[in-house]
Amino acid sequence: MEDWEEGTGSKTTALTSYYESEGPQRDSSNSDRGKYGRGRGGRGGFKSSFSGVDENGNDGGNWNNKEGSGFRGRGRGRGSGSTDQGELPGEGDGSFETAFGGRGGFRQGGEQGSRGRGAGGGYRGRDEDCYAQGAPKDPENKGGFDQGRPRVTYIPDALPEDEESIFAHYEKGVNFEKYDDMLVDVSGSNPPPPIMTFDEAALCESLKKNIIKTGYVKPTPVQKYGIPIISAGRDIMACAQTGSGKTAAFLLPILQQLMADGVAASSFSELQEPEAIIVAPTRELISQIYLEARKFAFGTCVRPVVVYGGVSTGHQIRDILRGCNVLCGTPGRLLDVIGRGKIGCSKLQYLVLDEADRMLDMGFEPDMRRLVASPGMQSKENRQTLMFSATYPEDIQRLAADFLKTDYLFLAVGVVGGACRDVEQKLLQVTKFSKREKLLDILQTTGTERTMVFVGTKRQADFIATYLCQQNVQTTSIHGDREQREREQALADFRSGRRPVLVATSVAARGLDIPDVQHVVNFDLPDNIDEYVHRIGRTGRCGNTGRALSFYDPDADGQLARFLISILSKAQQEVPSWLEESAFGDSGSEGFNTFTSTDSRKGGSFAASGARSQPAFAAAEEDEVWE
Numbered sequence: 066m067e068d069w070e071e072g073t074g075s076k077t078t079a080l081t082s083y084y085e086s087e088g089p090q091r092d093s094s095n096s097d098r099g100k101y102g103r104g105r106g107g108r109g110g111f112k113s114s115f116s117g118v119d120e121n122g123n124d125g126g127n128w129n130n131k132e133g134s135g136f137r138g139r140g141r142g143r144g145s146g147s148t149d150q151g152e153l154p155g156e157g158d159g160s161f162e163t164a165f166g167g168r169g170g171f172r173q174g175g176e177q178g179s180r181g182r183g184a185g186g187g188y189r190g191r192d193e194d195c196y197a198q199g200a201p202k203d204p205e206n207k208g209g210f211d212q213g214r215p216r217v218t219y220i221p222d223a224l225p226e227d228e229e230s231i232f233a234h235y236e237k238g239v240n241f242e243k244y245d246d247m248l249v250d251v252s253g254s255n256p257p258p259p260i261m262t263f264d265e266a267a268l269c270e271s272l273k274k275n276i277i278k279t280g281y282v283k284p285t286p287v288q289k290y291g292i293p294i295i296s297a298g299r300d301i302m303a304c305a306q307t308g309s310g311k312t313a314a315f316l317l318p319i320l321q322q323l324m325a326d327g328v329a330a331s332s333f334s335e336l337q338e339p340e341a342i343i344v345a346p347t348r349e350l351i352s353q354i355y356l357e358a359r360k361f362a363f364g365t366c367v368r369p370v371v372v373y374g375g376v377s378t379g380h381q382i383r384d385i386l387r388g389c390n391v392l393c394g395t396p397g398r399l400l401d402v403i404g405r406g407k408i409g410c411s412k413l414q415y416l417v418l419d420e421a422d423r424m425l426d427m428g429f430e431p432d433m434r435r436l437v438a439s440p441g442m443q444s445k446e447n448r449q450t451l452m453f454s455a456t457y458p459e460d461i462q463r464l465a466a467d468f469l470k471t472d473y474l475f476l477a478v479g480v481v482g483g484a485c486r487d488v489e490q491k492l493l494q495v496t497k498f499s500k501r502e503k504l505l506d507i508l509q510t511t512g513t514e515r516t517m518v519f520v521g522t523k524r525q526a527d528f529i530a531t532y533l534c535q536q537n538v539q540t541t542s543i544h545g546d547r548e549q550r551e552r553e554q555a556l557a558d559f560r561s562g563r564r565p566v567l568v569a570t571s572v573a574a575r576g577l578d579i580p581d582v583q584h585v586v587n588f589d590l591p592d593n594i595d596e597y598v599h600r601i602g603r604t605g606r607c608g609n610t611g612r613a614l615s616f617y618d619p620d621a622d623g624q625l626a627r628f629l630i631s632i633l634s635k636a637q638q639e640v641p642s643w644l645e646e647s648a649f650g651d652s653g654s655e656g657f658n659t660f661t662s663t664d665s666r667k668g669g670s671f672a673a674s675g676a677r678s679q680p681a682f683a684a685a686e687e688d689e690v691w692e
């Protein structure tokens with residue numbers, strides 16, 4: 066057996082009680098490769114776990130001391146998801162369950178800040194793999210560990226191969242044409258002129274056909290400017306509002322070049338050397354980017370592959386070995402497959418950082434530095450580095466320059482870091498104790514309209530999702546402690562409308578492109594204004610309109626007030642007078658100026674402190690809360 070082959074899977078899954086209340090979800094998630102578990106959640110499942118939690122999900126402080134309460138339950142459950150072997154053998158003891166039944170879970174999490182170090186580890190954070198801290202040494206590897214981490218055996222269902230599914234897309238909205246009115250600024254020397262149509266991009270026939278099948282008629286501004294910049298061989302840092310087509314802006318010129326070069330995937334090598342690597346911060350986002358790449362490369366010899374945590378590594382490596390030209394990955398798994406010698410970087414022409422500001426913040430920066438220092442990696446002079454995001458704090462821009470050639474171009478479409486104008490933003494002043502009922506009122510009025518509800522913590526996500534299910538609101542949830550199978554099922558249920566309410570942590574804030582999301586509710590506002598911009602950008606995409614409602618608790622959200630005002634006014638939204646009062650008191654807003662800058666090389670006027678200057682670290686913390 067090769068070192069990357071999966072052995073006997075032993076990872077088990079406990080189902081939360083609200084998940085059980087989702088009922089048919091488990092049936093529908095059945096896969097032809099394996100059976101989903103009859104997870105016995107262990108003592109102290111979800112219901113009892115909140116005995117010490119107040120009605121808003123805050124800790125009462127003593128819940129984790131009770132026998133059988135809290136998240137301590139020692140879970141037993143049959144494995145879930147499909148496995149390399151087709152079915153997980155036997156019952157595991159649940160040592161590494163990540164949800165609620167597991168020993169390594171929220172074991173010591175009673176107090177804020179008291180990070181639990183359970184016997185078996187827990188969630189590593191940064192939207193990445195689970196791994197075990199202090200995992201027992203097991204020379205024969207009977208316990209299902211892999212390099213000290215619990216072995217992941219989940220294999221997602223095979224993707225549909227029919228054209229209709231591959232090219233499924235939603236319609237652009239009434240405001241799509243208004244994209245043309247946005248101000249565009251390209252800074253840096255000798256930028257190439259923009260294209261006005263896809264024809265002007267001189268794309269090869271297969272790519273043109275795929276663009277037509279995707280329903281794209283004309284490029285969005287970030288595509289008009291971004292495609293020729295990338296095709297001219299330049300490095301780019303591109304900033305354009307959420308939902309305005311950044312993914313195709315980098316995929317199309319990359320695929321065009323690879324097709325023009327006659328690149329073809331080959332399964333004859335044990336070491337695959339992709340021409341492009343794309344990184345993104347979350348599993349769901351990188352999967353989505355992969356699907357886009359697969360769609361545009363359809364019917365050609367260019368083969369995209371995706372790797373991300375929570376899925377069997379062996380399965381992904383087998384896929385890589387079938388040939389890999391464009392490797393899409395989350396950082397941890399990407400470094401893993403490179404470290405295992407399955408991926409070489411010597412042919413790399415393109416390195417793409419989607420959500421670049423997040424990829425370079427404190428959470429991911431070390432991984433990015435490790436990636437560019439990988440053996441054989443092309444130096445920045447010998448590759449093209451492409452960075453895309455809707456937000457770029459100035460400090461991150463400066464840091465990004467380490468990865469880019471000095472003559473990179475900075476492309477700004479609209480206000481850098483600005484919110485999408487197609488999203489109607491409202492704020493509602495609340496106390497923390499009234500949030501839950503307010504949310505229920507709102508969801509009862511919106512009916513079956515698709516709504517994403519963002520909360521501050523994973524525990525809060527479970528708590529609110531459970532509460533809404535109990536109130537007969539068809540709800541599911543996504544956060545970093547859910548098994549990958551559960552996360553994918555939750556998104557599938559939300560996309561299909563079977564569960565029109567998705568309660569999410571910041572893990573779902575960036576990049577996700579889900580059709581018909583009409584509302585975003587910030588049940589808890591994030592600490593960071595950029596995070597707010599990304600969250601509300603899950604609606605109002607591709608010229609469609611959307612609505613975002615944020616609960617503003619003056620006791621908790623005061624530091625965000627000025628930044629909210631700036632975001633609201635720049636997106637031409639009404640600013641409530643109480644918010645101005647909260648932000649400026651009697652001192653007025655004179656001299657108040659935040660992040661009007663574009664390219665940091667010009668010397669920007671970003672706000673020097675506060676919510677802006679803490680890059681997405683605060684957002685990341687949600688997923689790093691316990692190990």
Ligand SMILES: Nc1ncnc2c1ncn2[C@@H]1O[C@H](COP(=O)(O)OP(=O)(O)OP(=O)(O)O)[C@@H](O)[C@H]1O
Nearest residue numbers: 281283284285307308309310311312455576578607
């Ligand atoms: N030229 C186009 N014509 C029609 N639809 C388009 C075009 N370009 C992109 N789209 C569609 O617009 C939607 C949003 O695109 P995409 O996800 O790339 O946005 P984004 O700018 O990356 O957003 P985010 O900042 O949230 O990551 C997608 O469904 C995509 O297929």
